[in-house]
Amino acid sequence: MRKKLIHPRWLVPLALIAVAMLALASMAAADNHGRGQGGGTPEHAEHVLLLSVDGLHESDLRWYVGKHPHSALASLVGSGVEFTHAQTPVPSDSFPGMVAQVTGGNPGTTGVYYDETYNRELLPAGTTDCAGAKPGAVVGYTEEADKNLNALDAGQGIPGLPGSILQMTGDPATLLNPAALPVDPTTCEPVYPHEYLRVNTIFEVAKEAGLRTAWSDKHPAYDILQGPSGEGIDDLFTPEINSEAPTEGSGNDWTTDNALTEQYDSYKVKAVVNEIKGFDHSGTEKVGTPAIFGMNFQTVSTAEKLPESDGLKGGYEADGVTPGPLLRRALEFVNTKLGTMLADLHGQHLAGSTAVILSAKHGQSPINPAALTRIPDGPILEGLNAAWASAHPEDTEPLVAFSIDDDAMILWLHDRTPEALAFARQYLLAQSGTGNGINGEPKPYTAAGLTKIYAGEEAAEFFGTSVTDPRVPDIYGVVQHGVVFTGKKKKIAEHGGADGDDRDVPLVVSGGPIHHRAVNSQTVETTQIAPTILGLLGLDPGSLEAVEIEGTESLNLG
Numbered sequence: 001m002r003k004k005l006i007h008p009r010w011l012v013p014l015a016l017i018a019v020a021m022l023a024l025a026s027m028a029a030a031d032n033h034g035r036g037q038g039g040g041t042p043e044h045a046e047h048v049l050l051l052s053v054d055g056l057h058e059s060d061l062r063w064y065v066g067k068h069p070h071s072a073l074a075s076l077v078g079s080g081v082e083f084t085h086a087q088t089p090v091p092s093d094s095f096p097g098m099v100a101q102v103t104g105g106n107p108g109t110t111g112v113y114y115d116e117t118y119n120r121e122l123l124p125a126g127t128t129d130c131a132g133a134k135p136g137a138v139v140g141y142t143e144e145a146d147k148n149l150n151a152l153d154a155g156q157g158i159p160g161l162p163g164s165i166l167q168m169t170g171d172p173a174t175l176l177n178p179a180a181l182p183v184d185p186t187t188c189e190p191v192y193p194h195e196y197l198r199v200n201t202i203f204e205v206a207k208e209a210g211l212r213t214a215w216s217d218k219h220p221a222y223d224i225l226q227g228p229s230g231e232g233i234d235d236l237f238t239p240e241i242n243s244e245a246p247t248e249g250s251g252n253d254w255t256t257d258n259a260l261t262e263q264y265d266s267y268k269v270k271a272v273v274n275e276i277k278g279f280d281h282s283g284t285e286k287v288g289t290p291a292i293f294g295m296n297f298q299t300v301s302t303a304e305k306l307p308e309s310d311g312l313k314g315g316y317e318a319d320g321v322t323p324g325p326l327l328r329r330a331l332e333f334v335n336t337k338l339g340t341m342l343a344d345l346h347g348q349h350l351a352g353s354t355a356v357i358l359s360a361k362h363g364q365s366p367i368n369p370a371a372l373t374r375i376p377d378g379p380i381l382e383g384l385n386a387a388w389a390s391a392h393p394e395d396t397e398p399l400v401a402f403s404i405d406d407d408a409m410i411l412w413l414h415d416r417t418p419e420a421l422a423f424a425r426q427y428l429l430a431q432s433g434t435g436n437g438i439n440g441e442p443k444p445y446t447a448a449g450l451t452k453i454y455a456g457e458e459a460a461e462f463f464g465t466s467v468t469d470p471r472v473p474d475i476y477g478v479v480q481h482g483v484v485f486t487g488k489k490k491k492i493a494e495h496g497g498a499d500g501d502d503r504d505v506p507l508v509v510s511g512g513p514i515h516h517r518a519v520n521s522q523t524v525e526t527t528q529i530a531p532t533i534l535g536l537l538g539l540d541p542g543s544l545e546a547v548e549i550e551g552t553e554s555l556n557l558g
Contacts, residue, residue, distance in 0.1 A: 009447065044538035045512030046353040049272070050101065050294035050529070051342065053334055053506075054094060055301030056360045057367065058084055059117055060323060061506040063237040064331050072339035073331075076358060079516055080510025081557050088362050090463075091408055091476075091493050092502035095224070097361030097526065098217070098296070102201045102225055104530035105546025106339045108464035111198040111471050114496070115221065116140045118402035118412035122191060123183040130188035136414075137182040138402055141193045141240040146178045150252070151461040154220045154240045162246055164269050166274075166282045169234040172220035193224035194232075199545040201225060201294060202530050203232030210541055211291035214275050216268040218242075218298060230358050234290070237271045237281040239264065241298060258309040258326060258380035261302050262333055268295040269337045276314060276344045289350060296361065297337075303330035304364040305491045307480070317493045320368025345511075355512030355536045359526055365407050367500035372483030375435040375449045377405040378487055388420070399424065406487040406496035408449060409477030416474055421455040424475055428453060440489050450484040464550075509557055520556060530554045 002539070040108040062084075065074040089106045095115040096107045112505035122137040125131060147155030153168045154175040168496045169175065173192055181190035203213040204227040212234040215225055219242070219361045226232045243263055245254045254264045274487055278289050303326045306314040312326040321329060338358075345351045366372055381400055388399040397414040404410045413420055431448040454476040462476060479485075483502075484494045495502050507524065513536065531541030531554040541547055 016136075027031050029317050029431070033515065045355040045536045046291065047289055047355070047493045048292050048294075048351060048512070048533045049276075049345070049356045050533065051338070051341075051356065051358050052101065052294070052296040053300050053358065054296055054298055054361050055304050055364045056334075056506055057363045057501065057505050058086065058506045059321070060300070060327075060331065061508075063321070063323065064335070067336070070141065071335050071360075072342055073335050075397075076338065076342070076356060076510045077508055080356075080508050081513050081516075081518045081554065081555070083519060083520045083522075083524050084506040085521055086359065086505055086507035086526060087503040087523065088123070088360070088502070088505055088526050090498045091410065092362040092497060093406070093497075094218075094296075094361045098222070099197065099224065100525075100527045101359065101361070102203065102525050103197070103199050103527040103546045104541075104552040105199055105550055106464060106527060106543045108460075108469070108472070109549050111196065111469075112224070113463070113471060113473060114404050114410065115219075116402075116404055117473075118180060118473060120412075121185065122470075123185050123188075125181040125182055125190075126179050126477055129312065130183065130185050135185060136401060138198065139182045140180070141196070141219075141220075141224060144192075145221050146240055147175050147177045148197055148531065149240065149242065150244045152239050152243045152245075152254075154243070155226035162263075162267070165239050166237075166271060168237060168239060170214075170233075170281060172235060172236055173223045173226070173230065175220045176223065178402055192230070193221050194226040194228060194230045197224050198227070199227075201227035201232050201551070202231055202533050202541075203227060204444065205534055205539055205543045206292050207232055207234070208543075209537075211537070214281065214290040214293035216271050216281065216295040218296065234274070234287075235280050237268065237322075239267055255298070257380070257536065258299075258303065258306070258312070258329070261298055263299050265299050265333070265337070265346055267326055268297075271295070272341060273344050274351065276341065276348055278348070289348070292533060293552055294357075297331040297334050298415045299333050299445055300327065301362075301364060301495075302461070303327040304445065304493045307490070307492050312490055316367050318369065318371065320366075320370065323476050351511065353512060353544055355514060356508075356510050357529060357533070358506060358508045358510075359529060360505035362495040363505050364495050364503050365484075365497060365499040366482040367492060367501050368482070369438040369492060372438045372492055373435045373443050373445055373480070373483050374437070374486050375433070375445055375490065376487040377403070377409065377485035380428070380448050381405075381411075383431070384424060387427055388415075388423060391423070404496070406500065407479050407484050407494040407502065409448070409475065409479070410496075411475035411477075413474040416456070418456065419475065419502055425453050425455050427478065428475075435483075436489065438492060440515040445480070445483070447480075448477070449479050449485070450477040451480045452478040454478075482529060507554060514557060518558075522556075524555060525552075529553050532557070
């Protein structure tokens with residue numbers, strides 16, 4: 001059970017869409033700029049703009065484009081290669097989802113299973129005397145790692161917030177609290193997010209080639225995208241989305257009100273626009289447009305999760321297909337902001353040399369509101385620990401060392417023996433009870449809401465790693481369709497699981513050297529975005545370590 005995010009409202013100016021359409025058209029014709037100079041077609045792109053619209057399903061994009069054939073999203077799809085069966089990694093959380101897009105690797109390779117996990121080799125945060133300290137630590141790379149989790153600037157101390165947030169540093173590692181980070185038992189030093197990643201990133205490869213890089217995301221802990229070198233991104237803008245929003249009735253969080261999340265995402269859009277114009281994210285220093293840059297949007301994700309905001313119903317209509325009014329507003333907002341970026345690419349004569357990739361870190365489940373079953377996971381896990389303690393009174397630790405349950409049940413155990421794994425599996429599958437549905441009505445469940453449990457070696461094999469991996473979960477429970485673990489009624493969808501609604505996301509590559517409309521119906525993975533970006537820039541996809549390990553192929557853009 002975890003907390004999450006929110007959404008928007010913007011009408012799309014027809015003039016802006018017209019400019020966006022012109023921008024896409026000019027991508028196909030190529031600008032008189034860079035490699036496209038002289039009217040020729042560039043062999044490679046000079047820039048790649050990567051946009052992750054978190055929560056967006058392929059079905060959402062198809063619905064919106066069908067209803068708005070003259071929109072910016074429609075023009076992007078209409079002049080590019082659309083992959084209609086793209087899937088994110090499992091678990092479908094934001095952290096592994098974004099890491100996949102920039103490394104080419106799944107969690108078993110990258111070592112990144114979630115933003116909050118457990119590591120059997122590291123020491124707990126705050127450990128200062130490492131000699132003889134017992135290994136085993138929660139690894140929390142969320143807002144809890146900020147110097148000030150209540151501040152939009154994460155504790156930098158910028159006056160005049162929120163309007164001054166673009167003054168936030170491009171080096172967010174400086175805003176992480178070392179005492180909140182897990183500790184390396186060898187060095188007795190805190191482990192920063194970028195140090196936790198096992199493989200290199202597209203940003204590091206680009207930097208090694210002398211190219212500029214930038215990115216914008218939702219927590220300073222996205223320092224992980226810097227890669228193991230810690231220097232992959234020249235300009236990393238990460239305003240804290242779970243901070244206190246300076247608006248009455250905000251619930252102390254930008255994610256609890258649609259208009260506030262829209263406002264928050266607009267800051268990141270402004271950062272990207274500044275970068276398109278050749279400035280750093282703040283718009284104050286002329287540094288040149290990055291070779292790789294982009295951002296994530298939160299508006300769609302939260303519109304799918306909130307039951308209601310600003311008087312509008314969240315999620316989908318009863319048909320389980322049509323976005324409801326809040327989600328429609330969120331899609332409109334994203335479309336408007338995409339149109340702004342495309343128009344600015346055209347205005348800066350970068351349309352012909354810039355490829356735009358649109359995808360998502362994750363989807364959201366369930367799409368059909370009738371399928372929702374909310375289940376409080378706390379009592380289930382407390383019961384598991386109590387049953388184990390009763391059967392093993394000699395044990396001084398609870399069976400479950402750490403859990404993260406959104407719409408999957410992911411457990412790390414203190415006791416990893418076959419007996420303990422079998423006990424956990426049997427206990428969970430024997431649990432039945434009553435949760436609640438979309439309108440709060442009682443709804444029975446069986447088998448703890450699970451349909452399959454991977455345990456021990458099965459879990460390691462599922463993730464493509466070894467049971468000796470100190471990071472791999474001991475239990476991965478796949479939920480019955482529509483199950484969301486929560487003790488409250490404040491959300492109607494979640495992500496993190498293996499459900500198709502979690503994993504089926506859009507993937508469109510448009511602009512730059514792409515001069516045609518194509519639809520590819522083969523199943524692809526968002527891990528393939530990473531080598532594709534390097535290929536578009538004329539760099540070697542094989543220089544990515546995860547690509548070499550997993551054999552990740554570039555997307556077929558033919």
